[in-house]
Amino acid sequence: MSDESVILEESAPLDLRLSEAELAATREHVTAFVESVVEDAGADGAVLGLSGGIDSTLTAHLAVEALGTERVHGLVMPSDVNTADNMSDAERVARDLGIDYDVIDIGPIFDAFVEAFPEEDAGERIDTDPLRTAAGNVRVRIRGVLNYFVANAENRIVLGTGNRSEALTGYFTKYGDQAVDCNPIGNLYKQQVRQLAAHVGVDDDLVTKTPSAEMWIGQTDEAEMGLGYDTLDAILALHVDGPLSKSATVRQLDVTPEQVDRVVDLYERSAHKRAMPPAPDPLYR
Numbered sequence: 001m002s003d004e005s006v007i008l009e010e011s012a013p014l015d016l017r018l019s020e021a022e023l024a025a026t027r028e029h030v031t032a033f034v035e036s037v038v039e040d041a042g043a044d045g046a047v048l049g050l051s052g053g054i055d056s057t058l059t060a061h062l063a064v065e066a067l068g069t070e071r072v073h074g075l076v077m078p079s080d081v082n083t084a085d086n087m088s089d090a091e092r093v094a095r096d097l098g099i100d101y102d103v104i105d106i107g108p109i110f111d112a113f114v115e116a117f118p119e120e121d122a123g124e125r126i127d128t129d130p131l132r133t134a135a136g137n138v139r140v141r142i143r144g145v146l147n148y149f150v151a152n153a154e155n156r157i158v159l160g161t162g163n164r165s166e167a168l169t170g171y172f173t174k175y176g177d178q179a180v181d182c183n184p185i186g187n188l189y190k191q192q193v194r195q196l197a198a199h200v201g202v203d204d205d206l207v208t209k210t211p212s213a214e215m216w217i218g219q220t221d222e223a224e225m226g227l228g229y230d231t232l233d234a235i236l237a238l239h240v241d242g243p244l245s246k247s248a249t250v251r252q253l254d255v256t257p258e259q260v261d262r263v264v265d266l267y268e269r270s271a272h273k274r275a276m277p278p279a280p281d282p283l284y285r
């Protein structure tokens with residue numbers, strides 16, 4: 001399918017589409033990046049988690065283009081809160097690409113974590129507020145531990161799947177899905193991730209799938225953030241990354257001042273996630 005049909009279904013307030021030439025150049029740029037990160041690390045290849053979502057699917061496609069099937073290892077890591085459809089999509093991606101992959105049920109690891117927790121009723125409370133996000137983050141971090149086990153054991157690097165929209169809003173788990181060696185698609189807004197995915201031939205149902213972290217049943221990114229990705233991307237591009245003032249952004253896009261404030265708030269509150277953990281300046285040198 002062409003990337004055109006994907007974008008036409010959306011009513012993005014700002015057209016962030018790359019041209020065909022830019023898509024081709026981005027594809028080459030990202031694959032060259034993956035190749036050089038692996039080579040510079042002296043690694044034999046890469047490992048990444050496959051969720052059936054578009055970020056990991058596109059990253060896997062580009063990794064295979066960069067490294068070949070033999071040097072990419074996928075991990076499908078279901079838990080109780082993942083849908084069977086997403087997990088079978090993840091396996092389909094690995095099979096279609098022809099890469100080695102393992103399916104590792106993280107349920108028993110998560111359960112052992114909860115059982116080891118000193119509060120007796122933690123098990124009953126773990127999937128409800130206020131522990132719901134904390135528990136979801138545990139699932140995400142368990143996947144990070146497994147990625148690094150494979151990376152250490154097989155001399156691979158861990159490929160992150162984070163995109164620019166997530167990075168700027170802090171929409172990821174600190175030391176969870178962010179615990180990676182590089183982010184090949186880290187400079188693409190979500191709209192552009194979808195567009196590049198369509199360009200490289202990812203199946204349409206994966207390109208248009210509703211984004212979800214699947215940290216709990218029914219979670220969707222857009223509901224949790226309170227904004228659609230098209231609106232989010234537009235505000236990021238014009239106001240957070242770009243030079244437009246708040247009022248100019250409101251005028252330019254069909255958005256409210258509150259929506260701009262929301263994005264700025266997400267950006268500012270997540271600064272700590274984009275920086276090395278700080279330490280006091282040295283008193284003596």
Ligand SMILES: Nc1ncnc2c1ncn2[C@@H]1O[C@H](COP(=O)(O)OP(=O)(O)OC[C@H]2O[C@@H]([n+]3cccc(C(=O)O)c3)[C@H](O)[C@@H]2O)[C@@H](O)[C@H]1O
Binds near residue numbers: 133177215
């Ligand atoms: N100012 C500050 N300076 C230094 N550290 C600060 C800090 N504020 C919080 N912290 C630390 O950060 C912690 C909170 O960060 P974190 O542990 O990440 O937790 P948090 O940001 O609360 O939760 C993760 C968010 O990312 C979303 N997510 C996660 C994973 C994947 C995806 C996806 O799209 O697939 C989305 C998830 O739905 C949730 O909204 C605090 O508990 C504290 O330890």
Ligand SMILES: Nc1ncnc2c1ncn2[C@@H]1O[C@H](COP(=O)(O)OP(=O)(O)OP(=O)(O)O)[C@@H](O)[C@H]1O
Binds near residue numbers: 050053054055078212
């Ligand atoms: N069940 C899972 N098994 C393996 N890896 C997973 C699983 N869930 C999440 N991940 C990893 O965590 C990453 C972050 O999840 P995220 O939801 O942001 O991306 P995605 O699922 O690829 O795309 P989308 O955001 O559109 O859902 C995934 O790309 C994948 O690498």
Ligand SMILES: [Mg+2]
Binds near residue numbers: 212
């Ligand atoms: Mg997902």
